[in-house]
Amino acid sequence: MKYGVVIFPSKKLQDIANSYRKRYDTKYSFIPPHITIKSSFEATEEELTTIVGRVRQAASNVQPFLINVTKAKSFQPANNTIYLKVEAAPELDMLYQALHGEGTHKTDVEYAFSPHITIAQELSNDEHLDVMGQLTNLNVDHQEKVDRIHLLYQLEDGVWTVYETFRLGAE
């Protein structure tokens, strides 16, 4: 079974992201807009209790914090994914570290942590050029509070379901 850990931003930010994702993101129907903290990893249902404990621990050690979303960028040349950049925050790193340390499950894809909200992916070169052209001058400049993280699992059809939410700083 595949699991993952994400932040779902506010409805406002999700609606902004979806206005692009609807047209340009091939994963649009599999998961609402999100910031990935730990990308998909394979684990058995028997391991779930341990995983839940670890995510709860990670969440309780971090207080609610503000994120700043500034502009649209592309991961080119690595790939054609376009995203809303989430500025670095120590709390994001703490969450990432707590879920990638010794004894945690290895994720399917290993990148350096670069917090973001994907709005377009698997574009052709022409589409990428076109979408980036539209977005270059997009000034998002959005700030909001993050006070929870979500543990998800993936269904057979690829759609992600929330297993549990964890409030930051909770006992």
Add this chain to the structure above:
Amino acid sequence: MKYGVVIFPSKKLQDIANSYRKRYDTKYSFIPPHITIKSSFEATEEELTTIVGRVRQAASNVQPFLINVTKAKSFQPANNTIYLKVEAAPELDMLYQALHGEGTHKTDVEYAFSPHITIAQELSNDEHLDVMGQLTNLNVDHQEKVDRIHLLYQLEDGVWTVYETFRLGAE
């Protein structure tokens, strides 16, 4: 903003439901398979704290319990929706009552509570006949434990996002 309260069943049951929903449920891409406890209701973000408190209270007053899913049925003649029937359980009624009592928000649609997992809707009469024909002899006979409920909100594009999970019987 629209909110709702549901139970997401196990991955196994969700996968079974989705094998039908993918073809026959027009709401397939808006929400994973679920048992509705309180259908969509309108509330402001300012009311969210009160709503969260109420759902938490409802969840904490009910201990984890078993549900039995037995067979596929149709809501005909009321409508053409086909669903997996969830057998009555006192805990389901307790959750329903706690979220529909005095002082709670009025839902957009009022039906008598009949717990179910929708697998097909908005079918033509011919489709309905055809799908029911396939499903009449489907013996699901599935039992599983419910230990949490989920408070959701709806994005502009119609997709539902989980705001928070609440464990049954939790302090």
